[in-house]
Amino acid sequence: MNKIEVCFSPTLFPHSDSADKIVVVVDILRATSVICTMFKNGVKEIFPVRDLEEAQAYKQKGFLVVAERNGQKLDFADFGNSPFYFTPETVGGKTVVYSTTNGTNAITVGRNASVVTIGAFLNFSAIAKFLMEQQKDVLILCAGWKGKFCLEDTLFAGALSAKLIERGMFDTKCDSVYAAMDLWAVAKDSMDTYIEKVAQKHRLKKLGLDDVIGYCFSFDVTGLVPVLDGNRLVCR
């Protein structure tokens, strides 16, 4: 029986042994939802970069750059971080360089795992199926907010853990998994009201960017599973 763990922040990741595990990076609002959307709409590959200097250097070399900090698009970037920007017209067939406040940091932190993949409600059934096929232990890495715990990534971790455990192919001894599953059970039938507890919802609302929330909590908009291949995300 394979094991599931949940890690609530990239800051906590060094406390987990990830060497022979599949790491699922989660940043529901908004990086992993954006990544799934880009692949759905035909992006060729995505280079997640942690540092803005690196993102700027790519821009100077002519790459399409998506860069955001604290929710807002940076001046030098081509796009900010709303999934709605990424249509077949804007990203189809292209290489994108991508840097965000939390999500790309989590991808970078998870890099030593045997496989790093991208999870969101948007590819929920696809990522669950992928994990069930791999027969490896799974570590769900929540991007959180500037190192802190966040609810929306935890709810996804709970939904995914519950699905994998219900199928009888995974179990857990991880307190974080139980917490995430219990929170998902509390929230799942009333997401419209539960979302009011989510600090990131209010941050996005202040910026006029909360129109993406309903979409980011939609299940199975795509059947694609982005995975890290060297320093770029590609799709299986």
Next chain:
Amino acid sequence: MNKIEVCFSPTLFPHSDSADKIVVVVDILRATSVICTMFKNGVKEIFPVRDLEEAQAYKQKGFLVVAERNGQKLDFADFGNSPFYFTPETVGGKTVVYSTTNGTNAITVGRNASVVTIGAFLNFSAIAKFLMEQQKDVLILCAGWKGKFCLEDTLFAGALSAKLIERGMFDTKCDSVYAAMDLWAVAKDSMDTYIEKVAQKHRLKKLGLDDVIGYCFSFDVTGLVPVLDGNRLVCR
């Protein structure tokens, strides 16, 4: 209105600004339950020390030393970490040097706060009353397990947050507080079964030390509130 935050691990503590806050350190199984028990039974003061070398040096100077790692008493120590060891006969009027796997680390990490205090179910109403009197923002610091999230400290954080918010003197914008309160709401009426999810319960059971669990989840065994005064815990 004062604010409440919860921090799920000492590793996450640097992400929070604690300078003008009251930090409530929580390690339900078992350090903060043990500390409350020692004060209930008349200990004069407790020196929490993080390093074993420091604890050993105190022992050589003739101090009464309580030291545990991974649940088990260390050879050089006078006592391990069960609250049942600490009767008026063993600790009444004495100075105790105390070092444990998680709890004393959390106390050390929290030291820069304006006030550091000790919370447990055993002094629940007393700590809640103390916090309501102080009119400062509160940060509940869960000791966790070797830097990881743990359920039992989170449940306490949820119970305490709910009590403070219900009284109308505190509010929150912290996802961790909402998560902790929701988990406490799930668990509180079925702690006997919910405890099976808690990894530390199973660790203690393996060592034959799980006889303390019912006691550590008992409310209001003492009305005392231990606070850090320099490098020692004393009682108010």
